[in-house]
Amino acid sequence: MKVGIIVAMSKELKLLLPLIENRSELRVNGFDLHIGRIGNVEVAAMQSGIGKVNAAVGTLTLIDSFHPSLVVNSGVAGGTGGGAGVLDVVIATRVAYHDVWCGPGNQWGTVEGCPPYFEATAIEIDGDNIKHGLVASGDMFISRTEDVERIRSLYPDAIACDMESGAIAQVCHLKNVPFSVIRVVSDTPGSGDNFSQYVSFWDDAPAKTFDILKQILEKF
DSSP: OEEEEEESSHHHHHHHGGGOEEEEEEEETTEEEEEEEETTEEEEEEEOOSSHHHHHHHHHHHHHHHOOSEEEEEEEEEEOSSSOOTTOEEEEEEEEESSOOOSTTSOTTOOTTSOSSEEOOOOOOOOTTEEEEEEEEOSSOOOSHHHHHHHHHHOTTEEEEESSHHHHHHHHHHHTOOEEEEEEEEEOTTSSOHHHHHHHHTTSOTTHHHHHHHHHHTTO
8 A cells, every 4th residue: 555645834744754765765846755564555755835835846846756545644733713722633524625725606615617515534542632623724823713613614624724735635635635634733723812822832742643643644
């Protein structure tokens, strides 16, 4: 089995790379693919950059060059107050855009020609700090209470928000490649100074999302 892993930031990639054995590098389309193994699974990890455009170009590059049977988006996400707290690991059951509207006759969050939700591949792993649910995605860092309230008004069951998983899910949908999203909650917008919460988070235990990912891959 071949699994492609996409993270947005160098901080995330730095935490992921030590998990990959027998690692080699391949540069494709301006992206560095770090190819090796986690357990019995052949993996290619890459840093896409932040936001939907970077994520989409990176995902397409990864799929066309590595041909994975599953794409995993991992890293950090913001909480929404929907049951996932700081340092909880969120595993998406589905992904939706919170910043897309294609005009009259289209449902909010739906890219014309695509489904309103992108269904993620089910991941069977449980724990006290593991939460399963909807991840809302859009091209903005969510820091204000009103932004969280807007997202929750669109998707009352959203448990986390990020800036890449929607684009990754859409590309995987178009290319007919299954995807999963595994993220750790770094901050909760609207609860105090969430930007400081986000910055100090990197001094705690963000590696746990990649530990969960390793546990999952080692089951294959």
